[in-house]
Amino acid sequence: MQSRIVLLVDLDYFYAQCEEMRQPSLKDKPVVICVYSGRTEDSGAVSTANYVARKYGIHSGIPITLAKKKLKDAKIEGVFLPVDLPFYKKISDKIMEILRDYADHFEQVGIDEAYLDVTQRTKANYLQAEDLARKIKNNVLTKERLTCSVGVGPNKLVAKIAADVKKPDGLTLVRAHDVASFLSPLPVRRLVGVGKKTEKKLETLNIRTVGQLSRFDIQRLIEVFGRKLGTYFHNASNGIDDTSVQERSMPESLSRISTLKENTKNLSIILDKVFRLCDEVHAKLAQRGLVYRSVSIFIVAEDLSVHSRSKTLENPTSNIKTFKKTVSELFEKFFTESGLEARRIGVKVSNLTKKETEQKQLMNFF
DNA sequence: GAACAGAAAAC
DNA sequence: CCTCCTTTCTGTTC
Numbered sequence: 001m002q003s004r005i006v007l008l009v010d011l012d013y014f015y016a017q018c019e020e021m022r023q024p025s026l027k028d029k030p031v032v033i034c035v036y037s038g039r040t041e042d043s044g045a046v047s048t049a050n051y052v053a054r055k056y057g058i059h060s061g062i063p064i065t066l067a068k069k070k071l072k073d074a075k076i077e078g079v080f081l082p083v084d085l086p087f088y089k090k091i092s093d094k095i096m097e098i099l100r101d102y103a104d105h106f107e108q109v110g111i112d113e114a115y116l117d118v119t120q121r122t123k124a125n126y127l128q129a130e131d132l133a134r135k136i137k138n139n140v141l142t143k144e145r146l147t148c149s150v151g152v153g154p155n156k157l158v159a160k161i162a163a164d165v166k167k168p169d170g171l172t173l174v175r176a177h178d179v180a181s182f183l184s185p186l187p188v189r190r191l192v193g194v195g196k197k198t199e200k201k202l203e204t205l206n207i208r209t210v211g212q213l214s215r216f217d218i219q220r221l222i223e224v225f226g227r228k229l230g231t232y233f234h235n236a237s238n239g240i241d242d243t244s245v246q247e248r249s250m251p252e253s254l255s256r257i258s259t260l261k262e263n264t265k266n267l268s269i270i271l272d273k274v275f276r277l278c279d280e281v282h283a284k285l286a287q288r289g290l291v292y293r294s295v296s297i298f299i300v301a302e303d304l305s306v307h308s309r310s311k312t313l314e315n316p317t318s319n320i321k322t323f324k325k326t327v328s329e330l331f332e333k334f335f336t337e338s339g340l341e342a343r344r345i346g347v348k349v350s351n352l353t354k355k356e357t358e359q360k361q362l363m364n365f366f
Numbered sequence: 367g368a369a370c371a372g373a374a375a376a377c
Numbered sequence: 378c379c380t381c382c383t384t385t386c387t388g389t390t391c
Contacts, residue, residue, distance in 0.1 A: 014377095035380035045380040047377090063378040083380090110377050110383090160372080193385095195375045228386060257381060294369085304379065308371060344380085 003176060005129045007116040008151045008159035009099055011092070012168035014112035016050040016254040018088050019081055021145050030056060030071060030078040037259035038130050039260060040074050042068065047083050051168060095144050102136055113144050117245035126152065126175050133171055151274060155177065157241035179239035184211030191236050193229070201225075215238035250290070250352060255298075256280050257346030263302050265335045270345055274331065275324055275349050284319045285349060291316040292349035295326040299334060300344035309334050316353055323349065 011017070015033040020026045029054035036044040042064045049058040049067070056074050058067045064080065071078040082249045098108045103116035133150045140148055149170040151163030156349035158179055162172040165186075182314050188202050188210055205224065207213050214237035222230030235241065256277040256295045263268065275298075284291065286321045296310035313322070327347050333340075 037380060043378080043380095045378090047380070064380095065378060071369070112377080197374060226387065253382090255382060259380075262389065296370095297388080300379095306372075309372060312369060347380090348383095 003124050004117060004119045004154055005122055005124055005126065006153055006156050006159040007103075007118055007129070007133060008153075008156065008163040009114050009116065009140075010149045010151075010163045010167065011095065011112040011140075012147045012149055013048055013050050014092075015048040015083060015088055017146055018091055019084075020050065021091075022087070026050075026079055028052065029057065032058055032064075032067050032078055032080045033083055034067075034080055035066070036082055036109075039259060039261060043259075051328070053262075062309045083114060083145060091144060093144070095140055095146065098139055098143060102132060103245075105247075107245045107247055115159065115245045126173055130171070130173055131312060133173075137169075137171065155239075155241040156243055156245065157192065157236055157267055158239055161186065164190060181216075183237065183239050184209060184214065186210045186214055191233070192231060193236070198229075200224075210237045211284075219234065233343070250354070251288075252352065253348050253350035254281050254284050254290075254292075254352070255296075255346055255348035257298055257300075257344055258344060259344045263341040263343050264341065265341050267335060268334060270331055270335075270342060271328055272325055274345055274347060277345075278320065278324050280324060281347055281349055282318075285318060285352075289355045290319070291318045292323070293317075293328070293351035293353075293354045294349065295323060296348040296350065297327055297330045297334065298344070298346035298348065299340065299342045300346075301340045302343055307334070307338070307340070310348075310350075312351065314352070317353060323347075 014033045019031055031050040032046055032053050033048045034044055035047050044064045046058060046060055046062050046064060046067050048060055048243065056070045058070055079137060088111060096108055096114060099114050099116060103118060104120045105117035107115040118129055118132055122132060129152050130273050133152055137148060137150060140146055147169040149163045149167035151159040152173045153159040153162050154176040158174050159244045162174045186209060189199050191210065207216055218234040221233050227235060232282055258273060258277055260273065294310055294312045296308055299307045301307065313327055313329060
Protein backbone atom coordinates (compact mmCIF):
# COMPACT_ATOMS: atom_id res chain seq x y z
CA MET A 1 0.00 0.00 0.00
CA GLN A 2 1.54 3.27 -1.00
CA SER A 3 -1.04 5.97 -0.49
CA ARG A 4 -2.95 6.03 2.78
CA ILE A 5 -5.59 8.19 4.38
CA VAL A 6 -5.28 8.74 8.11
CA LEU A 7 -7.64 10.61 10.44
CA LEU A 8 -6.72 12.10 13.79
CA VAL A 9 -9.73 12.67 16.01
CA ASP A 10 -9.07 14.98 18.93
CA LEU A 11 -11.76 15.55 21.55
CA ASP A 12 -11.90 19.30 22.17
CA TYR A 13 -10.69 20.65 25.56
CA PHE A 14 -11.72 17.25 26.78
CA TYR A 15 -11.92 17.39 30.59
CA ALA A 16 -13.55 20.81 30.55
CA GLN A 17 -16.00 19.79 27.84
CA CYS A 18 -17.02 16.74 29.85
CA GLU A 19 -17.85 19.05 32.75
CA GLU A 20 -19.82 21.36 30.45
CA MET A 21 -21.82 18.39 29.27
CA ARG A 22 -22.61 17.33 32.82
CA GLN A 23 -23.59 20.90 33.69
CA PRO A 24 -24.54 22.89 30.56
CA SER A 25 -24.88 26.15 32.50
CA LEU A 26 -21.05 26.22 32.58
CA LYS A 27 -20.78 26.68 28.83
CA ASP A 28 -20.57 30.48 28.78
CA LYS A 29 -18.20 30.73 31.74
CA PRO A 30 -14.47 30.16 32.03
CA VAL A 31 -14.10 26.52 33.16
CA VAL A 32 -10.77 25.49 34.62
CA ILE A 33 -10.05 21.86 35.45
CA CYS A 34 -7.43 21.62 38.16
CA VAL A 35 -5.03 19.13 39.70
CA TYR A 36 -4.87 20.21 43.31
CA SER A 37 -1.63 19.18 44.98
CA GLY A 38 -2.91 19.61 48.52
CA ARG A 39 0.01 21.71 49.79
CA THR A 40 -2.09 24.82 50.28
CA GLU A 41 -5.64 25.84 49.44
CA ASP A 42 -4.95 26.58 45.76
CA SER A 43 -1.62 24.87 45.09
CA GLY A 44 -1.54 22.82 41.93
CA ALA A 45 -1.78 23.24 38.19
CA VAL A 46 -4.35 23.65 35.47
CA SER A 47 -5.05 20.46 33.58
CA THR A 48 -7.48 21.79 30.96
CA ALA A 49 -9.39 25.00 30.38
CA ASN A 50 -12.34 25.64 28.09
CA TYR A 51 -12.01 28.24 25.32
CA VAL A 52 -13.72 30.95 27.36
CA ALA A 53 -10.95 30.59 29.96
CA ARG A 54 -8.25 30.42 27.28
CA LYS A 55 -9.21 33.91 26.13
CA TYR A 56 -7.79 35.12 29.44
CA GLY A 57 -4.49 33.29 29.00
CA ILE A 58 -5.43 30.23 31.01
CA HIS A 59 -4.07 26.99 29.62
CA SER A 60 -2.80 23.65 30.80
CA GLY A 61 0.23 23.63 33.04
CA ILE A 62 -0.04 27.05 34.63
CA PRO A 63 -0.45 27.33 38.43
CA ILE A 64 -4.04 27.48 39.68
CA THR A 65 -3.22 30.63 41.61
CA LEU A 66 -2.05 32.32 38.42
CA ALA A 67 -5.24 31.29 36.62
CA LYS A 68 -7.31 32.80 39.43
CA LYS A 69 -5.28 36.00 39.26
CA LYS A 70 -5.87 36.33 35.53
CA LEU A 71 -9.63 36.10 35.98
CA LYS A 72 -9.56 38.41 38.94
CA ASP A 73 -7.66 41.02 36.89
CA ALA A 74 -10.26 40.69 34.14
CA LYS A 75 -13.00 40.94 36.76
CA ILE A 76 -14.55 37.73 35.51
CA GLU A 77 -16.04 34.91 37.55
CA GLY A 78 -14.59 31.51 36.72
CA VAL A 79 -15.48 27.94 37.64
CA PHE A 80 -12.64 25.87 39.07
CA LEU A 81 -13.21 22.14 39.28
CA PRO A 82 -10.99 19.25 40.34
CA VAL A 83 -10.28 16.56 37.73
CA ASP A 84 -12.74 13.67 37.83
CA LEU A 85 -10.80 11.10 35.84
CA PRO A 86 -13.22 8.16 36.27
CA PHE A 87 -16.00 10.28 34.76
CA TYR A 88 -13.88 11.39 31.79
CA LYS A 89 -12.65 7.85 31.27
CA LYS A 90 -16.20 6.49 30.97
CA ILE A 91 -17.02 9.06 28.30
CA SER A 92 -13.73 8.46 26.53
CA ASP A 93 -14.31 4.70 26.44
CA LYS A 94 -17.73 5.15 24.85
CA ILE A 95 -16.40 7.52 22.22
CA MET A 96 -13.40 5.37 21.40
CA GLU A 97 -15.79 2.49 20.81
CA ILE A 98 -17.67 4.63 18.33
CA LEU A 99 -14.50 5.72 16.55
CA ARG A 100 -13.13 2.20 16.32
CA ASP A 101 -16.04 1.20 14.11
CA TYR A 102 -15.03 3.77 11.51
CA ALA A 103 -11.47 2.53 11.11
CA ASP A 104 -9.61 -0.17 9.23
CA HIS A 105 -6.86 0.27 11.81
CA PHE A 106 -7.29 2.09 15.08
CA GLU A 107 -4.85 3.59 17.57
CA GLN A 108 -5.89 5.44 20.69
CA VAL A 109 -3.40 7.98 22.01
CA GLY A 110 -4.05 9.14 25.52
CA ILE A 111 -7.59 9.65 26.79
CA ASP A 112 -8.75 12.12 24.14
CA GLU A 113 -7.12 11.28 20.79
CA ALA A 114 -7.18 8.50 18.25
CA TYR A 115 -5.75 7.77 14.84
CA LEU A 116 -7.90 6.01 12.28
CA ASP A 117 -6.48 4.49 9.13
CA VAL A 118 -9.40 4.63 6.70
CA THR A 119 -7.56 3.87 3.47
CA GLN A 120 -9.53 0.76 2.56
CA ARG A 121 -13.01 1.92 3.40
CA THR A 122 -12.54 5.22 1.57
CA LYS A 123 -10.66 3.62 -1.30
CA ALA A 124 -8.00 6.23 -0.62
CA ASN A 125 -10.44 8.91 -1.76
CA TYR A 126 -10.35 12.22 0.13
CA LEU A 127 -13.96 13.12 -0.66
CA GLN A 128 -15.07 9.90 0.93
CA ALA A 129 -12.71 10.54 3.83
CA GLU A 130 -14.22 13.97 4.37
CA ASP A 131 -17.66 12.41 4.33
CA LEU A 132 -16.52 9.86 6.89
CA ALA A 133 -15.01 12.55 9.10
CA ARG A 134 -18.30 14.46 9.08
CA LYS A 135 -20.20 11.31 10.02
CA ILE A 136 -17.79 10.73 12.88
CA LYS A 137 -18.18 14.26 14.20
CA ASN A 138 -21.95 13.99 13.93
CA ASN A 139 -22.09 10.64 15.61
CA VAL A 140 -19.92 11.73 18.52
CA LEU A 141 -22.03 14.86 18.91
CA THR A 142 -25.40 13.11 18.85
CA LYS A 143 -24.37 10.08 20.91
CA GLU A 144 -22.11 11.73 23.47
CA ARG A 145 -22.86 15.43 23.00
CA LEU A 146 -19.21 16.32 22.56
CA THR A 147 -17.40 18.15 19.78
CA CYS A 148 -14.11 17.05 18.33
CA SER A 149 -11.58 18.25 15.79
CA VAL A 150 -10.53 16.03 12.94
CA GLY A 151 -7.47 16.14 10.73
CA VAL A 152 -7.32 14.15 7.50
CA GLY A 153 -4.01 13.48 5.79
CA PRO A 154 -1.77 10.97 4.07
CA ASN A 155 -0.12 9.93 7.36
CA LYS A 156 -0.30 10.37 11.13
CA LEU A 157 2.03 13.34 11.20
CA VAL A 158 0.01 15.41 8.74
CA ALA A 159 -3.34 14.30 10.20
CA LYS A 160 -2.24 15.43 13.66
CA ILE A 161 -1.11 18.86 12.52
CA ALA A 162 -4.21 19.24 10.36
CA ALA A 163 -6.46 18.57 13.36
CA ASP A 164 -4.44 21.11 15.31
CA VAL A 165 -4.83 24.08 12.96
CA LYS A 166 -8.59 24.37 13.34
CA LYS A 167 -10.17 23.72 16.68
CA PRO A 168 -12.49 23.41 18.42
CA ASP A 169 -15.01 21.60 16.23
CA GLY A 170 -12.70 21.69 13.20
CA LEU A 171 -12.32 19.54 10.14
CA THR A 172 -9.19 19.96 8.06
CA LEU A 173 -8.18 17.99 4.99
CA VAL A 174 -4.65 17.97 3.63
CA ARG A 175 -4.20 15.96 0.47
CA ALA A 176 -0.83 14.43 -0.32
CA HIS A 177 -0.46 17.00 -3.08
CA ASP A 178 -0.96 19.88 -0.63
CA VAL A 179 1.33 18.69 2.15
CA ALA A 180 4.33 20.88 1.33
CA SER A 181 2.36 24.12 1.00
CA PHE A 182 0.35 23.27 4.12
CA LEU A 183 3.37 22.57 6.30
CA SER A 184 6.01 25.00 5.16
CA PRO A 185 4.61 28.26 6.65
CA LEU A 186 3.82 26.66 10.02
CA PRO A 187 6.05 27.32 13.04
CA VAL A 188 8.26 24.33 13.93
CA ARG A 189 6.48 24.18 17.28
CA ARG A 190 3.54 22.53 15.50
CA LEU A 191 5.57 19.39 14.84
CA VAL A 192 5.14 16.60 17.34
CA GLY A 193 8.43 16.36 19.16
CA VAL A 194 9.22 20.06 19.10
CA GLY A 195 8.60 21.52 22.53
CA LYS A 196 9.91 24.60 24.25
CA LYS A 197 13.57 23.54 24.47
CA THR A 198 13.82 22.25 20.94
CA GLU A 199 12.09 25.33 19.59
CA LYS A 200 14.76 27.48 21.27
CA LYS A 201 17.54 25.31 19.91
CA LEU A 202 16.12 25.49 16.38
CA GLU A 203 15.84 29.24 16.67
CA THR A 204 19.58 29.52 17.31
CA LEU A 205 19.96 27.88 13.90
CA ASN A 206 17.58 30.47 12.45
CA ILE A 207 14.94 27.83 11.92
CA ARG A 208 11.47 29.04 12.78
CA THR A 209 9.18 27.48 10.18
CA VAL A 210 8.69 23.94 9.00
CA GLY A 211 9.76 25.06 5.52
CA GLN A 212 13.06 26.39 6.83
CA LEU A 213 13.58 23.13 8.68
CA SER A 214 12.93 21.10 5.54
CA ARG A 215 15.64 23.01 3.66
CA PHE A 216 18.21 22.64 6.42
CA ASP A 217 21.09 20.22 5.91
CA ILE A 218 20.18 16.85 7.37
CA GLN A 219 23.74 16.06 8.44
CA ARG A 220 23.88 19.24 10.48
CA LEU A 221 20.51 18.40 12.06
CA ILE A 222 21.91 15.03 13.08
CA GLU A 223 25.00 16.66 14.57
CA VAL A 224 22.87 19.02 16.65
CA PHE A 225 19.97 16.76 17.65
CA GLY A 226 21.35 13.24 17.39
CA ARG A 227 20.59 10.53 14.86
CA LYS A 228 16.96 9.78 15.65
CA LEU A 229 15.68 13.29 16.19
CA GLY A 230 17.77 14.78 13.37
CA THR A 231 16.42 12.25 10.89
CA TYR A 232 12.91 12.65 12.26
CA PHE A 233 13.02 16.44 11.84
CA HIS A 234 14.19 16.13 8.28
CA ASN A 235 11.44 13.69 7.37
CA ALA A 236 8.71 15.35 9.41
CA SER A 237 9.36 18.80 7.96
CA ASN A 238 8.95 17.25 4.52
CA GLY A 239 5.68 15.64 5.55
CA ILE A 240 7.16 12.16 5.50
CA ASP A 241 5.90 9.69 8.10
CA ASP A 242 5.76 5.95 7.47
CA THR A 243 4.61 4.92 10.94
CA SER A 244 1.53 2.74 10.83
CA VAL A 245 -1.73 3.15 12.70
CA GLN A 246 -1.48 0.34 15.18
CA GLU A 247 -3.13 -0.54 18.41
CA ARG A 248 -0.76 -0.87 21.31
CA SER A 249 -1.96 -3.65 23.55
CA MET A 250 0.43 -3.54 26.49
CA PRO A 251 1.71 -0.46 28.32
CA GLU A 252 5.48 -0.08 28.68
CA SER A 253 5.21 1.15 32.25
CA LEU A 254 2.77 2.04 35.02
CA SER A 255 3.50 4.82 37.46
CA ARG A 256 2.07 7.08 40.15
CA ILE A 257 3.53 10.30 41.46
CA SER A 258 2.28 12.54 44.21
CA THR A 259 3.13 15.82 45.92
CA LEU A 260 4.13 15.84 49.58
CA LYS A 261 2.38 18.10 52.07
CA GLU A 262 5.79 19.66 52.72
CA ASN A 263 9.33 19.06 51.55
CA THR A 264 11.12 16.32 53.44
CA LYS A 265 13.88 13.74 53.42
CA ASN A 266 12.34 11.84 56.32
CA LEU A 267 12.23 8.24 55.14
CA SER A 268 9.26 7.10 57.24
CA ILE A 269 7.09 9.98 56.04
CA ILE A 270 8.08 9.24 52.47
CA LEU A 271 7.57 5.49 52.70
CA ASP A 272 4.17 5.93 54.29
CA LYS A 273 3.08 7.94 51.27
CA VAL A 274 4.93 5.91 48.69
CA PHE A 275 3.52 2.57 49.80
CA ARG A 276 0.05 3.86 49.00
CA LEU A 277 1.29 4.72 45.53
CA CYS A 278 2.69 1.19 45.25
CA ASP A 279 -0.72 -0.22 46.14
CA GLU A 280 -2.36 1.84 43.41
CA VAL A 281 0.17 0.84 40.78
CA HIS A 282 -0.10 -2.76 41.86
CA ALA A 283 -3.89 -2.67 41.58
CA LYS A 284 -3.57 -1.53 37.99
CA LEU A 285 -0.98 -4.18 37.30
CA ALA A 286 -3.23 -6.92 38.70
CA GLN A 287 -6.25 -5.54 36.88
CA ARG A 288 -4.40 -5.84 33.59
CA GLY A 289 -2.82 -9.17 34.46
CA LEU A 290 0.74 -7.95 34.10
CA VAL A 291 4.02 -8.71 35.81
CA TYR A 292 6.98 -6.35 36.17
CA ARG A 293 10.72 -6.81 36.19
CA SER A 294 11.95 -3.27 36.85
CA VAL A 295 11.09 -0.91 39.69
CA SER A 296 11.81 2.83 39.62
CA ILE A 297 11.39 5.70 42.02
CA PHE A 298 11.08 9.40 41.21
CA ILE A 299 12.02 12.36 43.30
CA VAL A 300 11.17 15.93 42.38
CA ALA A 301 13.40 17.99 44.64
CA GLU A 302 12.70 21.35 46.27
CA ASP A 303 14.25 23.12 43.29
CA LEU A 304 12.01 21.05 40.93
CA SER A 305 14.97 19.07 39.61
CA VAL A 306 13.91 15.53 38.73
CA HIS A 307 15.80 12.45 39.89
CA SER A 308 15.19 8.77 39.34
CA ARG A 309 16.62 5.47 40.51
CA SER A 310 15.74 2.04 39.29
CA LYS A 311 16.45 -1.62 39.79
CA THR A 312 15.84 -4.57 37.53
CA LEU A 313 15.00 -7.87 39.19
CA GLU A 314 16.20 -11.33 38.22
CA ASN A 315 12.72 -12.51 37.30
CA PRO A 316 9.37 -10.97 36.43
CA THR A 317 6.97 -10.89 39.37
CA SER A 318 3.69 -9.37 40.47
CA ASN A 319 4.56 -9.54 44.15
CA ILE A 320 3.60 -6.38 46.03
CA LYS A 321 6.07 -7.05 48.86
CA THR A 322 8.94 -7.26 46.43
CA PHE A 323 7.72 -4.01 44.91
CA LYS A 324 7.59 -2.19 48.25
CA LYS A 325 10.87 -3.64 49.45
CA THR A 326 12.68 -2.56 46.29
CA VAL A 327 11.10 0.88 46.49
CA SER A 328 12.19 1.20 50.15
CA GLU A 329 15.76 0.28 49.34
CA LEU A 330 15.93 2.70 46.43
CA PHE A 331 14.55 5.59 48.50
CA GLU A 332 16.80 4.86 51.46
CA LYS A 333 19.84 4.78 49.21
CA PHE A 334 18.81 7.93 47.37
CA PHE A 335 18.31 10.04 50.49
CA THR A 336 21.44 8.86 52.28
CA GLU A 337 23.48 9.61 49.16
CA SER A 338 21.92 12.86 47.99
CA GLY A 339 20.73 14.67 51.09
CA LEU A 340 18.10 16.41 48.95
CA GLU A 341 14.64 17.25 50.22
CA ALA A 342 11.75 15.87 48.19
CA ARG A 343 8.78 17.90 47.00
CA ARG A 344 7.15 15.12 45.00
CA ILE A 345 7.73 11.39 45.00
CA GLY A 346 6.72 8.61 42.65
CA VAL A 347 7.03 4.95 41.80
CA LYS A 348 7.01 3.08 38.54
CA VAL A 349 7.07 -0.51 37.30
CA SER A 350 8.36 -1.31 33.84
CA ASN A 351 9.66 -4.18 31.77
CA LEU A 352 6.11 -5.44 31.79
CA THR A 353 4.91 -8.77 30.43
CA LYS A 354 1.64 -10.68 30.48
CA LYS A 355 1.11 -12.81 33.51
CA GLU A 356 0.87 -16.27 32.11
CA THR A 357 -1.38 -18.93 33.58
CA GLU A 358 0.34 -22.10 34.73
CA GLN A 359 -1.43 -23.80 31.83
CA LYS A 360 0.19 -21.49 29.35
CA GLN A 361 3.58 -21.68 31.00
CA LEU A 362 3.40 -25.43 30.68
CA MET A 363 2.33 -25.13 27.05
CA ASN A 364 5.25 -22.85 26.32
CA PHE A 365 7.57 -25.23 28.08
CA PHE A 366 6.61 -28.08 25.74
C1' DG B 367 23.73 -5.70 24.76
C1' DA B 368 21.63 -4.72 29.19
C1' DA B 369 21.03 -1.62 32.97
C1' DC B 370 20.71 2.91 34.54
C1' DA B 371 19.99 8.11 34.80
C1' DG B 372 18.49 12.20 32.73
C1' DA B 373 16.17 15.12 29.21
C1' DA B 374 12.33 16.24 26.52
C1' DA B 375 7.77 16.03 25.00
C1' DA B 376 2.79 15.35 24.99
C1' DC B 377 -1.23 14.79 27.45
C1' DC C 378 3.99 29.40 41.58
C1' DC C 379 5.26 24.87 39.38
C1' DT C 380 0.02 18.28 38.40
C1' DC C 381 0.22 13.85 36.66
C1' DC C 382 1.21 9.92 33.37
C1' DT C 383 3.69 7.76 29.68
C1' DT C 384 6.97 7.24 25.90
C1' DT C 385 11.23 7.78 23.53
C1' DC C 386 15.86 8.90 23.07
C1' DT C 387 20.77 9.67 24.58
C1' DG C 388 25.01 9.01 26.98
C1' DT C 389 27.36 6.28 30.23
C1' DT C 390 28.87 2.18 32.30
C1' DC C 391 29.83 -2.48 32.62
